Amino acid sequence: MSGKIGGGVAETVFNIALLSQSWKRLRIQLFRSTASLAGISLLVSSGWIGVQLTNRQQHWADHSPALSLAQLSSALILVQSFRGDPKRAVPSLWSERLGLEPAIDLWRRYGRSMWWQGWSQDGDAYLILSSSTFPSKIQGLERQRVGSMEVLASDALHRQQLLQGLKTNQVQKAAVPHGSLLGACFQGLLEGPGVIWNADALATLSGTLAPLLQQGREGCVQLRLQSNQIRWDGVIGRRPLSSLTQLSSGLAPGYFEAGPHPTSTSSALSDLTLLQVDGQHMDLILGTLLSRQIIQAPLEEHYGINGSMRNEIADLPFSLRLQSRANGAYKAGLQVQLPLSTSRQQWTAILNAVSDRLGSSGFQKREEDQPSPNQESPTLWQLRDDSDQTTVGGWEIIQGPTSPVLSIGFGTEPAVQAFLTPLSQQQSPSLRVTGDPKRLTQLGLLGGLWPKPVQTASSLNLEIRPLNNPGNRQSVSHSWWRVSGSLTLTPDS
Template sequence: LLWPRPQAQGLARLFNQSQLIQSFGAAPTRPLPALWRQRLGPVAAALWSRQQGIWWQFWGAHGDAGAFLVLPAVSLSGIPTHRLPVAPLLVDDLAVLAADPLSRQWLSDRLRTAMRPPRGLEERCLLQLHRPQTVSWSPAGLGALAGPVAPLLQRFQQGCLTLELRGQTVDLSGEAAVAVGVLSPASQARPEPASRPLMPGQLLELRGPALEGLLQGLLSRQLVREPLASRYAIAEPQLALLRRAPFALRLRELPQGPFQAGLELDLVPAARDRQAWVRLLAALRQPLLQQGLQDQGTNPQRSNWRDEQGRVVGGWFWRAPSAGGAPTLVLYLGPEPASGALPAAPAGAFVLQARPSDLDRLGLWPAAFPPLVRRAAQLEVQADAEPRQPVSRLRGGLALTRSR
C-alpha cells in the first residue's frame, strides 16, 4: 500500500482552510521576508540563513487573521517556544505560525472539522504546491485579490498558477475553473499565438470568443439585470446578443482631458444578429436623451454622445469589415477611439494583455495584487477552454522590465 506522506497530509488540511496559498523555494541569500520577521521574531534571521526545501504562506477564510507562515516542523526543532511570538501549531509534519493566539485558536478549531479530500482541480493544484513559486486561490481569495473586478473573472473562481523566472520574464502556467470542486480535466493547450505588443498608450486588451465568459458573473446579479431592463429595455433577448458576441475590450490612457482612460468594446455580431443590434442601439437613444446627453450624430451607423458641457462621453459606430471579414460594432466610453483592426483571439481562448505598472500608477489595478505583478511592465495570459467545459488551461508571462 502507498500511504501519503504526513507533510502532504498536513498541506492538504491547510489547503482546505485557505482562500489563498503560496509556495516558496529556499533562498537564504535573499533578504529576510517581513512575514518571517513578524512570525518568528528574534530567531527569524538564523532560520532563514539555514532554510532548506519549501515553505508556504496562506490566508484563511477568516481574513482578519492575517497571513499564516508554514514551515517543515523539523526546521523549528531545538527552538524553545518562548522565543517565538506565538507558539507554533503542529499540523502533521508542518509547523504553522499565526499572527496572534486568537488566529492560532481559530485555525486549530477549523482543523478539527472533517476534511473533504481534494479532488479534480483541487488535487492537481495541491500537487503543484509541493513545487516552489506556486499560488492557488479559492473564490474568496480571488475576490480579495481582484476586488471590484472579481465578477468579471467568474470563469477563474478557483485555480492555481506556477511561476518560473527566466531572466527578466516570468513564465506562468496553470489552470482555473468556474466553480469549486470541478472534477473535469483541463483542456489541451492550443498553439500559442504570435505575441503582439500593445499599441502605444494602450493599458489593457482582453479578447475572447464570446462576451459570456466575461459577463456571466455580472449578468447573474439581479442588481445589474434589473436596471438594464427598466432603464434601457435590455432584457433576456438583448442579453443573449451580448453573451454570444466575440469581443475585444481595450483600455487606453488619456494624457489630457477630464478622463484618465478611455474604454472601447469591439463586438463582431454574427450576420443573423446584426439587425437585432441595430434595433437595440436605436432603443438606447431615448433613455440616454432623458439623462441629459446629446447625440451629435446624424448617421444611423454612428452615435456620438456629449454631456451638458459639450464633452464627448461615449458612443458607438460600425467599423467597415476588412477583406473577407464581418462588420465590427465599436462601443466606447470617453473620446471616440481611432479606427483599428480587431485582432482575432484563438478559437475558444481568452487572451489578456496589460501594462500593470501603468495601470497601478493610475490607480486602475487592484491594490491587493503582489508587488511582482503590480510593478510588471507587461502581463500576458491566455486561457484555453473547450466550449461548455468548466476548466481553463492558463499560460502566459510577466515582463519585469520594459523592452527597448
C-alpha cells in the same frame, strides 16, 4: 482616474454590454472594469499563484506533507509556497513569527527547502514549516502541529481560529484521490513556488471587483521566474478544485507543459493602448451577471432585450482596448467592438432606446455629428450645455474583415477602423489579455494593493483555454480553464 466614479460592479458590467442609461457612470466605471480584466493575471503575477499540475500518482500517508497541506488549505483561504534561499534576506514573516535571531539561524540552515505561507479570512498570515526541519528548542511561540507541518500564528486568537477551521473542514485521504488535479496541486506546492486559493481569497483580495473575476474563483498554478519574466501555468475555475476528482480524459500527459506560451504569440501594444482584451465570447467577462434578475428586468423594460438577445450578446466574440488620452477630461478611453450579423435590426432598436435614455439623462448628441442624408455618421454624445463639447462616448457601425462591426467608445470616440480580432476555436485561446501595468499604474488606473513588481512591470500577457476538449465551447458557468501568462519585470522591480 477622473473623480466621477460611482455605482457598483453589476451596473458597470451592465453598462459595458449595453451602453446603459448613465454615461457619467459608464465612462469611468468601465475603465475600472477593464483594468480588472487583468485581475486574475495580476493575482497570478504578484506571487499569489503558482502550482505545477502534473499527471502523477499521489501516495497519501496519514501525515504526508501533501495531505497536511490539503488540511491547511481547507482551513485557510490561500496557501502559497516559496523556495528557501539562504543568500537572500530573511523574510519578514519569519522574523515576526520566530523572533529575529531564531529566524536568522533557521533561515540559514533551511537552505533550498520549501516553506509556505497561509492566509486567513481576515488577512492574517501564518508561517508554515516542515516539522522535520523545525528546531524543538524554540519555545514560546503560537505554534500548532498539523500533520507533518508546524504552523505559526501571529497570536493566540489566530491559532484558535486555525484549529476551528481545521475542525470544521476536515480533509480525509479519500477527499484527495490519486491522480486528481487537486492532488497534483498539493504535490506542486511541495516541489516549487505556487499557490492554491479559493473563492473567499478572491473576494477578500479583489473586493467589489470579484464579480468580474468569477472564472478564477478557485484554482492553482505553477509560477516560475525566467530571466526578467514571471511565468505561470495552471488551472482556474468557478467551482472548488475538490470537485475535479480525476484528470479529464481530454487531458494528455504533459498537457500543462505543452502548447505556445502567450509571450510568444501576443503582439506588442501600440503607443496609446494600455490594455487590450480579445475573447471568443462576451460571457467570459460578463460571467453570470446577465442571468441575474436585477439586471434582466431593466434590460427588458428599458431596452427590449429578451432572453434570446441576452444569450446572443453573451455568445458574441469581442475585442476591447483601453487607450490613453493626451488631453481632455479623461486620462483614458475604452473602445469596444462586436460583430453584427443577423441581429443588426435588433441592435438598431437597442441603440435607439439608449439614445432616448441618454437624451433624458442630461446628455445630447453633438450637432455636427448628425447623420447626413448620404452617409451614416458616428453617433457621439456630450453633456448637455457643455461649452467644451467633450465627447463622453458614442458608437458607429463600420465594416469589419467579414461583416459589419459595432464600434463603441466610452470616454472617447469609437474607433473608425476595425480592430476586432477573431479567435479561432481550434488554435486560438478563448480569452487573451495584453497590458502595460506600469503605464496603468502611472495613470492611476490600476486599482488594488498590488506589489511593486506588478506595478512597475512593462508588459502583461494572459491566455485562458478550456481545460477539457479545447476544440469545443463549454458552458462558461461550468468550465474549467487552463491559464498561462507572463509578466515582464523592469530592472527596478
